[in-house]
Amino acid sequence: MKSRYSIFSLLRNALSYHENWPEAWRSPEPKPSYDVVIIGGGGHGLATAYYLAKEHGITNVAVIERGWLGGGNTGRNTTIVRSNYLWDESAHLYEHSLKLWEGLTRELNYNVMFSQRGVMNLAHSQHDLRELGRRIAANRLNGVDSEFLTPRQVKQFCPIIDLREGGRYPVLGASLQRRGGTARHDAIAWGYARAADALGVDIIQECPVEGFRIEKGRVRAVETAKGTIEAGKVALAVAGHSSVLAELAGFRLPIVCHPLQALVSEPVKPVIDCVVMSNAVHAYISQSDKGDLVIGAGVDRYIGYSQSGGLPVTEETLAAICELFPLFRRMRMMRCWGGTVDTCPDASPIVSKTPVEGMYINGGWGTGGFKSTPGSGWVYAHTIAHDEPHPLNAAFKLDRFTTGYLIDEHGAAAVAH
Ligand code: FAD
Ligand code: PYC
Numbered sequence: 001m002k003s004r005y006s007i008f009s010l011l012r013n014a015l016s017y018h019e020n021w022p023e024a025w026r027s028p029e030p031k032p033s034y035d036v037v038i039i040g041g042g043g044h045g046l047a048t049a050y051y052l053a054k055e056h057g058i059t060n061v062a063v064i065e066r067g068w069l070g071g072g073n074t075g076r077n078t079t080i081v082r083s084n085y086l087w088d089e090s091a092h093l094y095e096h097s098l099k100l101w102e103g104l105t106r107e108l109n110y111n112v113m114f115s116q117r118g119v120m121n122l123a124h125s126q127h128d129l130r131e132l133g134r135r136i137a138a139n140r141l142n143g144v145d146s147e148f149l150t151p152r153q154v155k156q157f158c159p160i161i162d163l164r165e166g167g168r169y170p171v172l173g174a175s176l177q178r179r180g181g182t183a184r185h186d187a188i189a190w191g192y193a194r195a196a197d198a199l200g201v202d203i204i205q206e207c208p209v210e211g212f213r214i215e216k217g218r219v220r221a222v223e224t225a226k227g228t229i230e231a232g233k234v235a236l237a238v239a240g241h242s243s244v245l246a247e248l249a250g251f252r253l254p255i256v257c258h259p260l261q262a263l264v265s266e267p268v269k270p271v272i273d274c275v276v277m278s279n280a281v282h283a284y285i286s287q288s289d290k291g292d293l294v295i296g297a298g299v300d301r302y303i304g305y306s307q308s309g310g311l312p313v314t315e316e317t318l319a320a321i322c323e324l325f326p327l328f329r330r331m332r333m334m335r336c337w338g339g340t341v342d343t344c345p346d347a348s349p350i351v352s353k354t355p356v357e358g359m360y361i362n363g364g365w366g367t368g369g370f371k372s373t374p375g376s377g378w379v380y381a382h383t384i385a386h387d388e389p390h391p392l393n394a395a396f397k398l399d400r401f402t403t404g405y406l407i408d409e410h411g412a413a414a415v416a417h
Contacts, residue, residue, distance in 0.1 A: 024190060025197035030204050033230035034062045036384060037222050038237055039209045039245060041065025042074040043185075044362055044369065045237035046192035046203075047377020048384070050108075053199035055378070056385035061201045063193075064224060066208035070189030073239050073369065076307070076339035078262050078284065078296040080275055081371040082119045082180030084139050084146050085412040089395040090348060091142040096392055097375025098179060104374060110191030112183050113289065119180030119275040120149065120157060121414055122324075123173045128280055131411045132175045139177075149174045158274055160325055168323050169281050182275060182286050182294075188373055212249050218357040219249070235360045235384050240305065240340025242363035251355045254401045255342045255364050258299040260415070261309030263317075263336035265328075267291030272325075279414045281320035282313075293331065295321055298415055299341060299367060309338035341366045346406040347413045351380050351393040360384050361398065367415040 013021055036052060038045045041063050052058045065071075081101055083094035104112050123129045132148065139146035154174045155163050163171050193203055204226065211223035212234070221230045236245050246253045268291050277284035282298030297317040300309055314336055322329045344350060344364040349372070351362045362380045365372060379393040389397065400406055 024194045025203050027205065028202045030062060030064075030207070030224070030226050030229050031202065034202070035060040035232045036235060037061075037229055037231040037233070038063045038235045039222065040072070040237035040239065041069045041189070041193070041203065041205060042072045042237065042239060043070070043188045043192065043373035044239070044365075044376050044380070045235075046189055046196055047373050048235060048237060048362065048380045049201045050192045050196040050199070051378050051381035052385060053196060053201055055381060058385055059200035062229065063196070063201060063203045064207050064209055064222065064229070065203070065205045068205055069193050069203070070186050073339040073341065074189050074373070075185055076262070076337055077185055077370040078286070078294050079182045079185050079370060080119060080180070080277070080284065080286070081114070081183055082177045083144050083371070084121075084135060084175065084177045084180070085409055086135050086138050087407050087409065088142060089407050090409050090412065091139060091144050093375055093379070093392050093396070094372055095142065095144050096378070097372045100374035100378060101183065104191070108191040108195045110187060110194060112187040112191055114181065114183045116179050116181040117274050117286075118157070118176055118178045119277065120154065121175045122154070122171050122276065122278040122280075124169050124171065124278065124280045126172070129172050132173065135412060136175050145177055145179050147176050147178075149176050158272065158276055160272060160327055161276065162324060162326050169278070169320065180275065185370065192377070209245065210248075214249065214356055219359045233358045233360070233384055235362065235380065237362045237380070239363060239365065239369065240342050242342050242361065246354070246361070249354070249356050249359060253350070253361070253363070253398075254345055256303055257305055257340050257342055258301070259304055259306045259309045259338040260297070260299050260341045260367055261313060261336060261338040262294065262296040263314060263333050264288070264295070265293040265331045265333050268293075268331070276324075277414050278320070278324070279411070281324070283317045283320040283324070284415070285321060285325070292334065293328065296415070299343070305340050307338050307340060309336065343367070345401065347409045348407040349376070349396055350398050351376060351383060351396045352389065352398045353383070353387070354398060366413065368413055
């Protein structure tokens with residue numbers, strides 16, 4: 001790998017007019033059979049493949065993607081990374097992920113542009129203040145960096161925010177996780193894909209999975225647009241399509257899908273060097289290295305599989321952004337898009353075995369699965385390799401919706417839904 005990506009090859013490629021670049025991963029035809037077939041070539045599926053190969057020596061693995069790598073929510077999100085979740089189970093899982101983020105560029109030898117610029121969550125009411133206060137205390141008990149900012153400290157940390165009295169959304173304080181930040185979403189898919197491919201994983205794009213062969217309660221094969229592929233184990237990592245695939249396998253999930261949308265502005269010089277989120281006003285903002293403002297909304301209340309979202313949500317979000325940041329009122333918006341987020345009743349994910357033997361599910365990350373990509377892949381690989389969850393994901397089982405052991409993270413999700 002070293003010689004392929006040396007400084008000389010970097011120079012050669014830089015001067016090649018973007019022609020004859022080596023492929024970052026192969027595009028093989030599927031083999032008749034694999035030890036593990038992972039369905040879904042988003043960050044979670046690709047990270048799982050990488051950690052299966054790297055941590056568990058399982059390399060006879062295929063990742064089957066119906067479209068292109070990262071074309072789902074991985075390439076559609078606003079890239080916020082943080083670990084300030086309320087309950088111990090979540091804090092440990094997301095913090096494990098954040099620690100992996102901190103070494104990921106080096107681990108993958110791929111610049112994932114992880115920028116720990118700090119994530120601030122605003123409080124606009126006494127209720128918000130109490131929720132943030134409780135969460136900051138819980139975070140600190142779990143060793144997760146988290147601090148409270150007074151309005152004056154909010155202004156110091158983010159000088160362009162408007163805190164004048166009488167605003168529609170008065171800021172009474174904020175939580176700050178300084179180790180939180182943003183990353184490049186495509187890079188996470190490409191980096192894991194290249195590293196998994198180098199370890200022998202087959203990545204197969206434009207290959208929708210259309211069904212399963214299940215015999216005596218055990219999965220034996222997946223039916224795909226490129227034919228039947230036998231599989232020792234099958235791992236779902238299809239985010240907004242989890243329920244669709246589960247139905248094909250004959251079980252139900254407590255997952256509801258909503259459109260979640262985002263938009264970017266025209267690029268401008270650096271003006272905001274942190275991430276600001278406000279659950280209550282359904283808006284969050286950061287600035288990309290290219291200069292665009294990256295703005296996101298709360299979920300659309302309507303259930304659906306739309307990847308575009310709707311104007312009423314965009315209007316509400318931009319109204320809030322303009323109220324909090326009046327200097328953005330004259331900015332032009334360039335593009336908006338949506339993704340399909342798979343939400344569980346407790347706003348926590350499922351990383352678990354399923355009622356079908358040999359089949360596993362990783363889904364329900366809803367509005368917050370980008371930050372967890374490395375950690376999720378890591379624990380999912382362990383679960384598949386050992387046929388048992390790792391202690392970090394033991395609580396995120398499918399049966400918690402019948403045992404009642406829910407992990408309610410609606411507050412920490414920080415995106416209204
Ligand atoms: P995906 O990237 O969606 O990958 C699933 C893949 O499965 C897709 O590529 C899809 O094509 C494939 N697939 C589906 N059906 C089939 C089939 N039948 N056969 C084969 N392949 C199939 N999270 C954060 O932590 N921070 C954020 O700031 C953030 N912002 C967001 C903003 C928006 C607008 C959206 C939509 C989401 C946001 N999220 C955020 C959530 C985050 O994007 C997701 O939780 C995460 O990316 C899910 O990754 P994934 O790999 O599971 O899913
Ligand atoms: O989970 O931090 C998050 C998030 C931000 C925007 C969407 N999700």
